[in-house]
Amino acid sequence: MANSTSRVSFASISPAIALGPLDGRYRGAVAPLVDHLSEAALNRERIHVEVEWVIALTDGQVVPGAPTLSDAEKAYLRKIVTDFGGEGIAEHADIERTTVHDVKAVEYYIKRRLDAAPSVLGEDTVLPAVSELVHFCCTSEDIxxxxxxxxxxxxxxxxxxxxxxxxxxxxxxxxxxxxxxxxxxxxxxxxxxxxxxxxxxxxxxxxxxxxxxxxxxxxxxxxxxxxxxxxxxxxxxxxxxxxxxxxxxxxxxxxxxxxxxxxxxxxxxxxxxxxxxxxxxxxxxxxxxxxxxxxxxxxxxxxxxxxGATGSSTMPHxxxxxxxxxxxxxxxxxxxxxxxxxxxxxxxxxxxxxxxxxxxxxxxxxxxxxxxxxxxxxxxxxxxxxxEVVLLADLDANWEVLGEPIQSAMRAAGVAGVPGMENPYERLKDLTRGHRIGSADMIEFVRGLGLPADVTERLAALTPATYVGLAEQLVDDYLV
The missing domain is CATH 1.20.200.10 (Fumarase/aspartase (Central domain))
Known part of the structure; x- marks a missing residue:
C-alpha cells in the first residue's frame, strides 16, 4: 500500500474542494441558503445593520450636531450593502487579518467607503463627518x-x-x-x-x-x-x-x-x-x-x-x-x-x-x-x-379484518334487542384470530348470525376493499 503522506493534497489543488457534502456533492440543492446563512451573508447583514443604524441616528437627530443625510447620501450608504460581493468579501477578510475581529473589520470596511464618498458624491458630502456614528454605542452583539x-x-x-x-x-x-x-x-x-x-x-x-x-x-x-x-x-x-x-x-x-x-x-x-x-x-x-x-x-x-440510472452495482434489476x-x-x-x-x-x-x-x-x-x-x-x-393490483391482492388476502365491523354490527343489534348476539367479540375472535379465511367463510358466518335482513345483506356485501369507512370523505372535508 502506498504511503498516504506521498499522496497529492487535495487542499493544495483548490481551497474550493469541500470538506462537507453540502458545499460539495449537494451544493446545487442547498445553494439558495448561501445568500442567507453563509459567513458572507453574515457580514453583509452586519454591514446592513451598521448602515441602517447610521441612517437612523441621523434621520432622528439622535446625536446632537450630527448632519442630516440627503437621499443621495443614504443611497450611497445602502449601496455599500448591495455591492458587497466577491471583492468586498476578500477586502473584509484582509481587514480582519489585522483586526482579528470580524465585526470591527465590518466597521472599518464601511469607514473606508465613507472616506471615499467625496470622490463619488462631491466634496460637499457630509458622509466623512458621520464616520464615528458607525458602530456608535454598539457592542458586537448589538450588530x-x-x-x-x-x-x-x-x-x-x-x-x-x-x-x-x-x-x-x-x-x-x-x-x-x-x-x-x-x-x-x-x-x-x-x-x-x-x-x-x-x-x-x-x-x-x-x-x-x-x-x-x-x-x-x-x-x-x-x-x-x-x-x-x-x-x-x-x-x-x-x-x-x-x-x-x-x-x-x-x-x-x-x-x-x-x-x-x-x-x-x-x-x-x-x-x-x-x-x-x-x-x-x-x-x-x-x-x-x-x-x-x-x-x-x-x-x-x-x-x-x-x-440511464443504476440501482445496484451488481444487481441489474x-x-x-x-x-x-x-x-x-x-x-x-x-x-x-x-x-x-x-x-x-x-x-x-x-x-x-x-x-x-x-x-x-x-x-x-x-x-x-x-x-x-x-x-x-x-x-x-x-x-x-x-x-393497485398489489393493493387489492393484499386486501383480498386478509378477509379476517372484517371481524371488526361484523362484531360491531352484532353489538349494535344486541343493544337493539335482536336475540342471539351474545359475545360478539369472542365469536369473531374464534373465527378470525390466527386463521386465514376467505370471502365464502365470512359470508357463511354472517348469514348464520340471525341479524336483520338489511344488516345481513350489508355485511355480506362488504369486502376488505370496500371497508374504508369515511376515508375518502375525510380527505375532501379536512385536507385544506
Missing part, C-alpha cells in the same frame, strides 16, 4: 443578534418555507389523487382495518401543514442596548435621548420584534422556538419517508426508473428507494444540529459568554440538511406510481 435574526428570517421565509410548502402541496395532491384507492392498514405491522392510500397521505400532509403554520408565524427578536443591556454608553454619550424608544424603532424598522430586556446578548429564545418547530417538521417528514419506504417494499408503490433513505439520514443530521442549537443557545453565563457565537455558525448546516431532505423526498415522490 450580530440583529444580523442573525435577519439571516434566519430570510432563510426561513425565502428558501426553507417555500420549499417545505411546495413539498406539502405535492403530498396533498397525491392524497387527493389517491383518496379512493383502498389499502390494507398495518398497526403494529399486522393487517388492520383498511383505509385508503390518499387518506394516509392526507394525515401526514395535515401534520406537516400544521407545523408550517407555526413556523410561518415565528417571531424574530432583536435588541440594541449596549454591552450589558443597560444603554450605559448611550446615556453617557447622549443623556437627553430616549434610548429605549430609539432602539425599539430601529429594531422594528428592520422588520424584527424588539426585545426590551437582555444581557449583552439577545437571549436567543426565539431561535430555540423556530429550530424546535423545524425539527418537529423534520421528524414528521422522517415518518413520511419511512412509511413510503415501507409501502415501496410492500409493492404498494412502484418506482419509475430514471433513464434493482430500483432502490434511495431518495427516501437519503432524506432520512439528512433529517437526522439536521435535527441533531437543530436540537443542539435549541438547547444551548438559550443559556449564557452571567451577562455573556461566546458559546453562542460558535454555535450559530452551524445554523446554515442545520437548514441545509433539512432542505436537502425536502428536495430528496420531492424527487422520490415524483418517481412513484401506485400499483
Amino acid at each position: 450580530n443578534n440583529l444580523s442573525y435574526a435577519l439571516m434566519v428570517k430570510g432563510a426561513v421565509e425565502h428558501v426553507w418555507l417555500p420549499a417545505a410548502t411546495a413539498l406539502v402541496e405535492q403530498i396533498k395532491g397525491m392524497a387527493r389523487e389517491h383518496k379512493a384507492v383502498p389499502m390494507l392498514s398495518r398497526t403494529h405491522g399486522q393487517p388492520a382495518t383498511p383505509s385508503t392510500l390518499g387518506k394516509e397521505l392526507a394525515v401526514l400532509a395535515h401534520r406537516l401543514d400544521r407545523q408550517l403554520r407555526r413556523i410561518a408565524a415565528s417571531e424574530y427578536l432583536g435588541k440594541l442596548n449596549g454591552a450589558t443591556g443597560t444603554y450605559g454608553a448611550h446615556v453617557a454619550a447622549v443623556p437627553g435621548a430616549n434610548w429605549p424608544t430609539v432602539s425599539k424603532s430601529f429594531v422594528e424598522g428592520l422588520g424584527l420584534t424588539w426585545n426590551p430586556l437582555t444581557t449583552q446578548i439577545e437571549s436567543h429564545d426565539w431561535q430555540a422556538e423556530v429550530y424546535a418547530d423545524i425539527a418537529r417538521f423534520n421528524r414528521i417528514l422522517h415518518n413520511l419517508a419511512t412509511d413510503v419506504w415501507t409501502y415501496i417494499s410492500l409493492g404498494f408503490f412502484k418506482q419509475i426508473p430514471v433513464p 434493482k430500483v432502490n428507494p434511495i431518495r427516501f433513505e437519503n432524506a432520512e439520514a439528512n433529517l437526522e443530521v439536521s435535527n441533531a444540529l437543530l436540537d443542539v442549537l435549541a438547547s444551548t443557545l438559550v443559556e449564557s453565563r452571567m451577562q455573556r459568554d461566546l458559546t453562542d457565537s460558535s454555535g450559530q455558525r452551524n445554523i446554515g448546516t442545520a437548514f441545509g440538511h433539512s432542505l436537502l431532505a425536502i428536495d430528496n423526498v420531492r424527487k422520490g415522490l415524483d418517481r412513484l406510481a401506485v400499483d
Whole structure:
C-alpha cells in the first residue's frame, strides 16, 4: 500500500474542494441558503445593520450636531450593502487579518467607503463627518443578534418555507389523487382495518401543514442596548435621548420584534422556538419517508426508473428507494444540529459568554440538511406510481379484518334487542384470530348470525376493499 503522506493534497489543488457534502456533492440543492446563512451573508447583514443604524441616528437627530443625510447620501450608504460581493468579501477578510475581529473589520470596511464618498458624491458630502456614528454605542452583539435574526428570517421565509410548502402541496395532491384507492392498514405491522392510500397521505400532509403554520408565524427578536443591556454608553454619550424608544424603532424598522430586556446578548429564545418547530417538521417528514419506504417494499408503490440510472452495482434489476433513505439520514443530521442549537443557545453565563457565537455558525448546516431532505423526498415522490393490483391482492388476502365491523354490527343489534348476539367479540375472535379465511367463510358466518335482513345483506356485501369507512370523505372535508 502506498504511503498516504506521498499522496497529492487535495487542499493544495483548490481551497474550493469541500470538506462537507453540502458545499460539495449537494451544493446545487442547498445553494439558495448561501445568500442567507453563509459567513458572507453574515457580514453583509452586519454591514446592513451598521448602515441602517447610521441612517437612523441621523434621520432622528439622535446625536446632537450630527448632519442630516440627503437621499443621495443614504443611497450611497445602502449601496455599500448591495455591492458587497466577491471583492468586498476578500477586502473584509484582509481587514480582519489585522483586526482579528470580524465585526470591527465590518466597521472599518464601511469607514473606508465613507472616506471615499467625496470622490463619488462631491466634496460637499457630509458622509466623512458621520464616520464615528458607525458602530456608535454598539457592542458586537448589538450588530450580530440583529444580523442573525435577519439571516434566519430570510432563510426561513425565502428558501426553507417555500420549499417545505411546495413539498406539502405535492403530498396533498397525491392524497387527493389517491383518496379512493383502498389499502390494507398495518398497526403494529399486522393487517388492520383498511383505509385508503390518499387518506394516509392526507394525515401526514395535515401534520406537516400544521407545523408550517407555526413556523410561518415565528417571531424574530432583536435588541440594541449596549454591552450589558443597560444603554450605559448611550446615556453617557447622549443623556437627553430616549434610548429605549430609539432602539425599539430601529429594531422594528428592520422588520424584527424588539426585545426590551437582555444581557449583552439577545437571549436567543426565539431561535430555540423556530429550530424546535423545524425539527418537529423534520421528524414528521422522517415518518413520511419511512412509511413510503415501507409501502415501496410492500409493492404498494412502484418506482419509475430514471433513464440511464443504476440501482445496484451488481444487481441489474434493482430500483432502490434511495431518495427516501437519503432524506432520512439528512433529517437526522439536521435535527441533531437543530436540537443542539435549541438547547444551548438559550443559556449564557452571567451577562455573556461566546458559546453562542460558535454555535450559530452551524445554523446554515442545520437548514441545509433539512432542505436537502425536502428536495430528496420531492424527487422520490415524483418517481412513484401506485400499483393497485398489489393493493387489492393484499386486501383480498386478509378477509379476517372484517371481524371488526361484523362484531360491531352484532353489538349494535344486541343493544337493539335482536336475540342471539351474545359475545360478539369472542365469536369473531374464534373465527378470525390466527386463521386465514376467505370471502365464502365470512359470508357463511354472517348469514348464520340471525341479524336483520338489511344488516345481513350489508355485511355480506362488504369486502376488505370496500371497508374504508369515511376515508375518502375525510380527505375532501379536512385536507385544506
